[in-house]
Amino acid sequence: MNFTAADIRPMALGAALMGGGGGGDPYLGEIMLTSLLNEDKHIDIVSLDDLDGSTQLAPFALVGAPHAINEKLIGLEGIRQLFADKSLRRRVPDAVVPYEFAGLNAMYPLAAAAVLGVPCVDADATGRGVASLDTTIPALDGVQTESFILCDPLGRTVTVSATGNLSMEQLARPIVESMGSLALLSTSSLDVEYCRRHLLAGTVTRCLELGRLFLSLPELELSNINDRLASIGAALLGSGTIVERISRTGGSGPRTALSVEGADRTLRVELQNEFHVVVDDGIVVASIPDIIVLIDRETWMPLSVEDAGVGRHVLVVALPAPDRWLTPEGLRYAGPRSQGYGLDHTPFSIRRGKS
């Protein structure tokens, strides 16, 4: 499909939802894509099935901290730099593929495709926002790319090859911090066969549909929202005011809990870099890898974990994780225990009709 200006808003909203509270604000991506399309650049989104068998693909992602991105913003210079005269990749790829189609990381590969003049593939490696470079379907399949290339906004590049017991996340994250907590990431070249086997097909178009569906929610009564959400396998878990936000620092970094007080019950939402677990009166009602989002009732926009502050009125919504994450092995990688919670994944229940 040809990605047009009319797709930018729903894609950004879908991307914010897929972030599950993380992934960075897609607003900068909206601006970037608007100006690229105004310059008559084209963005073609193509299915993995339609690719020639010899196509060489380059994944794209931004790695870093939202606080750094909000100040440094983004440039497009690094996109070509990755393929300049470096040893890892000497030529421009035939197609771009998103690494993590969530938040700003969903928008940036579309811009990269426009800048390079190549199509963007309708697939990604995660199907939702993830906190670690290692939480990918290829890693789950044991075939994570062995080499990554990082390029910071000043054009400094570092190639990382994972060996031994250190994961890509453990190797790359400190480098990104040294680079000022923001870098562009790609990997050694991927071929079509690998992508068909190990990536999640259809993520990009699914995100666009998700955004379009959520754009239609503000006009609905609360009771009809459940039905609309059920049509995509999602559920409204509750609504209310954030009345409490408690952060504490533990061995695995800062953790935060929110209390969302509704008319008849109070939900507790546990979060780190994404929203992770929703508890209703002592019962876990949703958990990762399903995507948990808090929608601001005033703006109908998903809130980032940093913006989910006391006083906000929110809808708490669960969106289904890709099936690959719901296998026993997938849950070991991306379920609640992977983030330090002493509980198993609980599928959320979908209610139809009046809540």
Add this chain to the structure above:
Amino acid sequence: MSDLRLGLSITEAAVDAVIIDSTNTCVSSLSHEPGATLSLSLDAILADLGRELLSRVSTAAVASTILSDQLRRVEGLQRVGALRIGMTSTAIPPLSGWPRALAESIAGPQSIVAGASELDGSPLAPLDVDAVKRFADQCKNTVEAIAVTAVFSPIAPHVESEAIAILRAELGADIRIIPSHLIGGFGLLERENATILNAALAAAGQFVIEEVVAALRRQHSPADLFIAQNDGNLLGADVAETMPVRLLDSRLATSVRGAGLISGLSDALVVDRVGDRVRAGVLREGEVALEYGISSIAGVRMQHWLPIGFDDAAHGNPVDRLRRHARDAALLDLTDRSSEASLRTASAWGAATAPVSASVWAIVNSPDASLTPIRQRAIDEAILAGADPSHTTVVSVVETPLSYMPHGHRVFIRAAGPPFGSGSETHHPQ
């Protein structure tokens, strides 16, 4: 004895004035149709209050919608040059996402040059002095003001100061140059937007403040002047003159505060209709319910404190949407004929009784960093903004962990105190 406070509320539909004593009792209250000019409006209402009463007023506070009305009509704005320091940001140029008419009316030359800082304050790149000089050249005789915004300037403000020194050397002392670190807040685009808007509104803001001061002096009032900010808190006139972007529209916040005082309620939904706009807000435990976040005023994305609620072209019933903020609270419609008459001057009440406040944002990047210096900075800034030094305290501390920064916290601290008038002898009850 000079223990009285004057509150003025100025909109395109009405000019209201109240004088309140130290026990929050109304001494005088007036509502006028606006005159042909701001100065005529002010002269008429101040004359009606009378010189005797005005001579006992120690502080005067103004809430108005003048600047936001001008902004919406794209009127009276200055042309602004935008200098951005930090080559990391080139995909998002200045004025990105602005409404076209507004952008066209104020856009002067813009340039993104090398320089700025990392998130720990270390240099990102040396300042490109030649590029700053070329930008200065483009600004000669083409703009009335310049906004200078550097990446991470809240952490390393010296970068903006260095660029401003170069611009001054090239352009002289007359041109208004505003560094973004004075406007404050993290989020380069939002801070830059606010800085550009601040520069565009500089003359308009100065005009309003000078008109009010002149009108007070014509009535021989010695009162010190304060201006209500968008969040309803006050700024001393001399600081306010440099911060017009904070004074866009204080009508809603002051109305909510005033309605609470007049009605004696601590929780209420407040609706205020002026001309073709409807504003509605929430009074919670006697205070205006505020919300910090990204929001747009006249289509410009900024990050700031605003009252929870609406300020919208009139349509529908805003109260239904606000109900969930205060399920059982009373509804106060300031313009309803059946309401108590004094409610119509709620905004002027709210201005007269508001505290002066200042907010400070900081990033702490260590698990055991002390907040004491940040608290002190908030208190200092509130005092600089005109708060009574002997009664200024920290009123709010919010700490939020930052994603992917294991020890990083965003800290927000607000300090407030009663306005300090030169004639103040006792502080005002809160």
